[in-house]
Amino acid sequence: MGAQQVRERFAELYGAEPEGVWAAPGRVNLIGEHTDYNDGFVMPFALPHRATAAVARRTDGVLRLHSADVEGPVVELSLDALAPQSDQDWTAYPAGVVWALREAGHPVTGADVHLASTVPTGAGLSSSASLEVVVALALNDLYGLGLQRWQLARLCQRAENVYVGAPTGIMDQTASACCESGHALFLDTRDLSQRQIPFDLAAEGLRLLVVDTQVKHAHSGGEYGKRRAGCEKGAALLGVDALRDIAYADLDAALARLGDEEEVVRLVRHVVTEDERVERVVALLRGGETRAIGPVLTEGHASLRDDFRISCPELDLVVDTALANGALGARMTGGGFGGSAIVLAEATDVDTLTKAVEEAFAAAAFTAPRVFEAVPSAGAGRVG
Secondary structure (H helix, E strand, O other): OOOOHHHHHHHHHHHHOOOOEEEEEEEEEEOOOOOHHOOOOOEEEEEEEEEEEEEEEEEOOOEEEEOOOOOOOOEEEEEHHHHOOOOOOOOOOHHHHHHHHHHHHOOOOEEEEEEEEEOOOOOOOHHHHHHHHHHHHHHHHEEEEEOHHHHHHHHHHHHHHHHHHOOOHHHHHHHHHHHOOOEEEEEEEOOOOOEEEEOOOOOOEEEEEEEOOOOOOOOOOOHHHHHHHHHHHHHHHHHHOOHHOOOHHHHHHHHHHHOOOHHHHHHHHHHHHHHHHHHHHHHHHOOOOHHHHHHHHHHHHHHHHOOOOHHHOOHHHHHHHHHHHOOOOOEEOOOOOOOOEEEEEEEHHHHHHHHHHHHHHEEEOOOOOEEEOOEEEEOOOOOO
């Protein structure tokens, strides 16, 4: 749904024109999974799929929310009644942003919001972060709050962690707010320093496919939280602030110190090796060796499958089938337990790979996957 359609629907719903229209994208994480809440490195890029919001200010302490993607009337909330984990519906994401802004002392006095999104939900592509960021950016502009993009990302993360109750890291919100077209974002999640790494696949005759397995996942579910708690336990046992502080060269010695803590050993090994994989991918891309990142992506999948144990049969089938049919590399992306996989391939192999994956899913009696090309796109901004 385009900006004009969202604007027109806002006027129908609320009887007045919005003060503007904003958009924020979903993201694909190229490499660096479950490292963000360990103060590590990540490398996402923004998708062309985005959440779009038409917004106008209110002065009466009321927040009115409507989504083109969810059946139902306008939801009206009192700002003074917003409280963490009081809402289990989609409205928790935009409402949580308003709560986080007010908790931080910013003078938000209400808003009318109409949202529409093309980011697939439950696919590991940050549909929730795009909702958060588009609302935060709109309110930042309308209320003249003067917050920088990284600050908006922090507030959106707080909304998701505290208000929604999902223990996610900072990557998704930062990617949605800060990515640039034609680039992947090399982000240090400890200090939020960023480098935009050129990532123009089409110019090199390459494509990156996203395969949405249609297996839904939920970050607020217990398994994600268990992995995070296990990583924090590992850091505590090793006497460091975060697993980021374990150097790759020191990994074997660190694992030996963990003794028979078998689950913690696996989690620590994944995070430390994944940080090293991110740095390897950055070096390869900066050196113009884009095809060489394929095996590194595949290594990452094996680590997520075997050490972090967050893959599923559908994701493994995508990766195995793609590699058997000529892909340069493939891995699951996102939080895990479903969602999407990415496949790096020669442009000439896309049709063959897509057909092979679809046939493999049919043979396994899985729901047909959704396959589309991921094009590194622009981050959030005003669009109307």
